[in-house]
Amino acid sequence: MNMNNSEGLTGQAGNETSDLSKARLRAWLQILKVSRKIEGELREKMRLEFGSTLPRFDVLAALYRERDGMRMSELSKSLMVSNGNVTGIVDRLVAEGLIVRVPVENDRRASIVRLTKEGEKDFAERALVHESWVSELFSDLSSSDADALIRILRTISHHNEAPHD
Amino acid sequence: MNMNNSEGLTGQAGNETSDLSKARLRAWLQILKVSRKIEGELREKMRLEFGSTLPRFDVLAALYRERDGMRMSELSKSLMVSNGNVTGIVDRLVAEGLIVRVPVENDRRASIVRLTKEGEKDFAERALVHESWVSELFSDLSSSDADALIRILRTISHHNEAPHD
DNA sequence: CGCAGATATTTCAAACTTAAAATATTTGTG
């Protein structure tokens, strides 16, 4: 049986919570706080400046990285949201003319979603402004702190990585 | 006019994006990634273990810290969500018998929300388990990294603090 | 007192989100 840092050496077990456990909880709450605050700011800017939303921006961003398009399932996996969720966002972006659904050869269950010319142009503009917003919201974050933050968050990410296929 | 790190010294301006700006964007995307992954895990555990949800847990947690209860507006401010949002969550928690709405003396517009005995008992149990989930999900996070993470995130939080009243 | 503006909360419409069920299609196995 596997023993991790939260018990074992200290002999702690059951419901008693260690200092380390509490520090991790504080870290999580702080992540949540920053994440909510920044998302709120970006949501408002996205709405006022572009009349759009963060989920739509996220879909456009994913498709901008994969210019040949992505399947719905790739999209939802990449964004870490449910399939059904992506269906709705994609419907709206199609209605706005920013993306299209293209049938897949030899598999009529699937479809590929990709940016239209207009979607590509719109996203390129929005992405620049978006980056400037983030940089401004993070303007107290030095280069070295940014690197440290990324490193630490990656160790957390990697821990609960989705199991292999 | 104020010049910050993202221009000024390098003479960069307008749409050109600096390395620092890109590092900050990567940091933000990593925060988002971790935040989504952990929230997803906690949401599932909360549902399977307690038949409940994260927003309800958050409300209970806020009320557990303020045993004398909070006004709706204090609650929504503390959770950084809209007033209308809290109304719905509170309605459901009242229906579950975990909290109650109490009228406020001398102000019939307002009401105070507080835990019932059952809500207090239930939350105390859930909080212990919740902390253990977080500690497990963050088990790769050392004590020193937790401290560094909290420090860095606080500098970001403080930057866009809500303006004073 | 009377009432305009401020304050506290709820309601509402639209969007986002999930988990589960439904639909459509493909694949593998006898």
Next chain:
DNA sequence: CACAAATATTTTAAGTTTGAAATATCTGCG
């Protein structure tokens, strides 16, 4: 080939979330 299982996506119901409008009440000023 038949057809069960697997796969890709959409639909659905319930809940969460926002921003704006509506409601109710309070406060202060003339």
